[in-house]
Amino acid sequence: PEGEFSLWVRPGRTRTWAQADGYAPSPGEEGAAPGHRFELFLTPESVIVGKVVRAGDGSPVAGAELRADAASAAMTFTDAAGRFRLDGLLPGVYKPRAEADDALGMADAAVVLGLGETSDEVVITAHPAVHVEGTLVIAGGDSCADGWVTLQDSERGRSGRGQTEGDGLVRVRGLLAGTYAVS
Numbered sequence: 041p042e043g044e045f046s047l048w049v050r051p052g053r054t055r056t057w058a059q060a061d062g063y064a065p066s067p068g069e070e071g072a073a074p075g076h077r078f079e080l081f082l083t084p085e086s087v088i089v090g091k092v093v094r095a096g097d098g099s100p101v102a103g104a105e106l107r108a109d110a111a112s113a114a115m116t117f118t119d120a121a122g123r124f125r126l127d128g129l130l131p132g133v134y135k136p137r138a139e140a141d142d143a144l145g146m147a148d149a150a151v152v153l154g155l156g157e158t159s160d161e162v163v164i165t166a167h168p169a170v171h172v173e174g175t176l177v178i179a180g181g182d183s184c185a186d187g188w189v190t191l192q193d194s195e196r197g198r199s200g201r202g203q204t205e206g207d208g209l210v211r212v213r214g215l216l217a218g219t220y221a222v223s
Contacts, residue, residue, distance in 0.1 A: 049073045058082055064130045086153035088126040090162030092118050092138040092145060101166050104140040105213065131155045136162060139200075139214030144169035171213045172220075176204050183208025193218035 047056070056078045057068030063082040071078060088108060092101040100122025108114040108126050112134065118124045126136065131154050136147045145166030151159050172191065176184040189210045191200045195218070202212040 056080060059128075064128050083130055084156035085127050086129040086131050086156060087158040088124075088129065088134060088136055088151055088153070088162055089159055090124060090136070090147075090164060091122045092124065092140075092143075092164045092166050093122055094143060095145075095165050095167045101138065101140050101143050101145075104138040104143065104145075104166065106164075107137050107139075108134040109136065129153060131157070136164060138164045138166055140166065140169070141171040141211075141213050142169060143167065144214035144216060167216075169214045169216055171211055172200075172202075172215060173209070173211045176208045176210050190223050191215065191220035192223070193220045195219065 051073055053070060054073045055068050055070045057066050058080040059065045060082055062085055064085045066080045066082055069078050069080060092104045092106070093099065094101055100118070100120070102118055102120045102122060104118045106116050106118060106124045106126055108129055114126050114129055116124050116126050118138070134151045134153065136151065138145045143166035145164040147162050147164050151162055153159060176187045176189060178184050184204055185208065187204045189202050189212060191212050193199065198216055198218055200212040200215050202210045204210050
């Protein structure tokens with residue numbers, strides 16, 4: 041009831057963090073075990089709500105991946121009506137981005153969130169895009185179970201990134217036309 045906790049860990053440096061519904065994840069604290077008394081703080085979550093629509097006809101984009109901004113780990117997907125809710129955010133300034141296999145969009149304006157605040161509805165207009173799909177393999181031909189692929193169009197300053205799914209499958213979504221280097 042007082043928020044106290046105890047953990048059994050190996051002696052040495054360790055890191056703790058906390059997460060709870062309605063709060064942004066704590067940044068955590070690092071210290072030496074045994075002996076360090078960890079103190080974690082949770083901040084009431086801020087939330088971005090909105091919808092993703094296609095440029096031209098305004099139809100909803102279902103299944104688009106939404107990120108609060110390029111640096112944030114906060115992520116969700118749009119529902120069948122193109123609606124989304126990005127929660128667990130700290131107060132701050134965000135520029136939400138939506139990616140789908142065939143669409144890419146970014147909020148027209150930055151979203152400024154205060155402590156525990158929910159944004160007005162953000163409408164993201166998504167433009168036609170493509171996706172690249174392939175298989176990541178390691179020397180000898182076996183599929184890579186845990187890896188990343190980055191596509192970089194240095195000329196236009198665009199990039200995309202995808203993590204392996206089952207059997208080394210990688211999908212990079214929301215790419216605009218260009219010539220991309222693969223790494």
